[in-house]
Amino acid sequence: MKYIDHSPKHPFVNVLIADGKYEVRILNRVVQKFQTDNVSLFSPATPLGGQKGLVSVLNVLKVLTDKFSNSNFLIVIDREHVSNTAQIMDEVKKFGIVPMDEDKTEYYFKAKVGQKMINVYVTIQGMKKNIEEEVSILIQQTYAQEISPDKDKIRDFLNTKNKNVESLIDDSNLPKLKKSFPCLIQVLECISNKHREV
Numbered sequence: 585m586k587y588i589d590h591s592p593k594h595p596f597v598n599v600l601i602a603d604g605k606y607e608v609r610i611l612n613r614v615v616q617k618f619q620t621d622n623v624s625l626f627s628p629a630t631p632l633g634g635q636k637g638l639v640s641v642l643n644v645l646k647v648l649t650d651k652f653s654n655s656n657f658l659i660v661i662d663r664e665h666v667s668n669t670a671q672i673m674d675e676v677k678k679f680g681i682v683p684m685d686e687d688k689t690e691y692y693f694k695a696k697v698g699q700k701m702i703n704v705y706v707t708i709q710g711m712k713k714n715i716e717e718e719v720s721i722l723i724q725q726t727y728a729q730e731i732s733p734d735k736d737k738i739r740d741f742l743n744t745k746n747k748n749v750e751s752l753i754d755d756s757n758l759p760k761l762k763k764s765f766p767c768l769i770q771v772l773e774c775i776s777n778k779h780r781e782v
Contacts, residue, residue: 585618585776587611587625596624597705597775598654602641602661606735606749607715611660613753614761614768620776625658638665638675645704646679649697658705658771662714669693669706676704691771703778707771715765719749722756722764 587599587608601607608627615625628648641659648657659672666672669690673683676695681702684694691706709715716733723731723741731741742748753761762769 585615585620585623585625585772587615587627595622595656596626596654597656597658598648599625599627599658599660600641600644600648601627602637602659602665603714604636607660607709609749610715610719610753610765611768613750614765615772616754617758617761618772618776623775625775628652637661638672642672642676642679642681645676646681646697649681649700649702655700655702656705656775657702658707658775660707660709660768663708663710664713666708668708672704672706689774691767692774705771705775707768709765709768718765718768719752722752722760725760725763726752726756 599611601611611625638661641661645657645659648654666675669688669692673688673693673695676683680697682696683704684696686694688694693704693706695702695704710717710733714733716735716738719738720731720733723729723738727745729741731737738749742752747755756764758769
């Protein structure tokens with residue numbers, strides 16, 4: 585599986601990130617742990633750049649669904665913005681997107697936009713607030729040290745080890761990443777498996 589920044593020619597999932605570049609850096613490295621070429625993750629140039637949070641993501645989801653033929657989307661969002669997938673399913677209705685109960689899970693639902701069906705995958709990051717909490721868990725697993733889930737403190741600690749968040753993930757195996765980023769790994773496994781069935 586690859587995370588790419590150009591329009592792919594084979595099956596892909598549009599990635600909609602609610603918070604910014606830090607999540608992109610993490611996702612780019614984590615997907616490389618999946619040894620499959622059956623699907624790519626693609627971040628489209630979003631028409632509503634600069635905004636953050638659930639409303640901005642759903643705005644982009646609606647625009648992309650209306651304009652493009654691809655029907656697979658991955659929402660990456662911190663828990664400070666949304667507590668569960670059911671909340672997202674409720675919010676999408678305000679954008680003319682009708683969520684379906686068929687096959688829904690805690691990280692996936694189908695929805696209808698006009699006559700078009702789409703697949704929406706959801707990964708909600710952090711135990712209480714954000715993805716930095718999960719990076720802190722990975723540091724604790726790797727170095728047996730507790731670091732506050734603050735981006736600057738994480739960066740400063742990793743600098744003492746001549747690391748950054750990318751190399752920290754590169755040096756970690758998938759079982760370790762599952763303990764640190766459980767929802768993200770579960771969703772990526774779901775995406776990989778669904779596209780393997782196609």
